[in-house]
Amino acid sequence: MTTSLSRFGQHIVLFGCGNMASAMLGRWLDAGLDPAQVTAIRPSGKAVANGVKVVTTSAEAPANPDILMIGVKPQMLGDVAEDIARLIGPDTIVLSILAGVTIDDLRGRFPGAAARMRVMPNMPVRTGKGVVGLAGADGKDAARKTITRLMKPLGHVEWIDEENQFDALTALTGSGPAFVYRFVDAMRAGGERLGFDEPTALRLARATLASAAAQLEVSELTPTELAAQVASRGGMTQAGLDVLDEDARLASLMAETLRAARARGRELAALAREGQD
Ligand SMILES: NC(=O)C1=CN([C@@H]2O[C@H](COP(=O)(O)OP(=O)(O)OC[C@H]3O[C@@H](n4cnc5c(N)ncnc54)[C@H](OP(=O)(O)O)[C@@H]3O)[C@@H](O)[C@H]2O)C=CC1
Numbered sequence: 001m002t003t004s005l006s007r008f009g010q011h012i013v014l015f016g017c018g019n020m021a022s023a024m025l026g027r028w029l030d031a032g033l034d035p036a037q038v039t040a041i042r043p044s045g046k047a048v049a050n051g052v053k054v055v056t057t058s059a060e061a062p063a064n065p066d067i068l069m070i071g072v073k074p075q076m077l078g079d080v081a082e083d084i085a086r087l088i089g090p091d092t093i094v095l096s097i098l099a100g101v102t103i104d105d106l107r108g109r110f111p112g113a114a115a116r117m118r119v120m121p122n123m124p125v126r127t128g129k130g131v132v133g134l135a136g137a138d139g140k141d142a143a144r145k146t147i148t149r150l151m152k153p154l155g156h157v158e159w160i161d162e163e164n165q166f167d168a169l170t171a172l173t174g175s176g177p178a179f180v181y182r183f184v185d186a187m188r189a190g191g192e193r194l195g196f197d198e199p200t201a202l203r204l205a206r207a208t209l210a211s212a213a214a215q216l217e218v219s220e221l222t223p224t225e226l227a228a229q230v231a232s233r234g235g236m237t238q239a240g241l242d243v244l245d246e247d248a249r250l251a252s253l254m255a256e257t258l259r260a261a262r263a264r265g266r267e268l269a270a271l272a273r274e275g276q277d
Pocket residue numbers: 015016017018019020021041042043044045046071072073074076080097098099120121122123174175
């Protein structure tokens with residue numbers, strides 16, 4: 001499937017265009033999407049990208065777009081759902097990037113749409129090497145194909161058949177970059193304790209993460225096997241791994257971290273439902 005969007009030919013309304021939707025849009029434009037095909041609705045009226053029309057209210061946005069992507073916070077959904085519903089026509093595919101909010105919630109709020117899908121991007125999509133999880137499509141193959149094509153330039157795209165795994169996916173891939181950044185920060189702090197100044201420790205920690213990520217991307221080995229290649233028998237790395245692995249403490253910490261993030265998804269869905277009849 002091509003990753004060029006120069007002939008995409010669908011009109012897109014972004015209902016809410018903050019950090020996440022802007023990152024997706026930035027990459028779509030890099031992939032050739034015509035900015036004249038996009039309208040962003042954001043109350044602040046802040047520009048989003050060259051050539052993309054920004055309006056501050058939904059009344060100024062074109063109705064019945066091919067695609068309407070909701071990019072507000074989940075807690076806001078109840079406040080804006082009526083405005084969104086007014087824009088939706090029978091041909092509109094509704095995409096939601098909202099953490100937690102289910103396809104049933106979307107169906108209840110937007111019964112008039114052609115199809116509804118959950119989309120879970122992560123912030124690195126801006127580089128074209130992000131991760132996007134998808135679920136839904138209401139059994140519409142054409143809609144599924146269109147949205148897969150739109151998401152492809154963002155990075156690794158994965159359809160999740162069991163929607164009940166979507167909050168788990170969100171924890172792993174949507175929130176995941178923040179957990180990795182914390183890990184890098186911890187390496188930076190550890191480096192400082194070993195005597196590096198802060199900028200040097202940060203530079204080395206970042207470069208190490210980037211180098212490991214690059215190898216993970218191309219290698220067929222598992223992370224366990226890659227770690228074993230680094231750790232010479234009786235060497236320095238093994239001494240460090242023994243600390244991380246003792247009582248599986250890093251694995252336990254990560255499992256607990258992901259469980260907490262996933263649990264918050266259900267709470268956000270409940271908050272998004274408030275105010276709904
Ligand atoms: N941040 C991330 O890494 C990820 C976030 N998400 C999801 O993306 C969504 C947005 O998160 P994020 O981009 O971080 O948040 P931001 O706060 O950056 O963006 C929220 C957007 O909603 C807009 N908004 C607020 N009120 C209204 C309104 N009444 N009408 C229209 N637009 C409105 C804001 O407008 P204005 O710009 O004018 O303030 C802003 O553009 C969330 O639902 C989150 O779950 C999903 C995956 C990853």
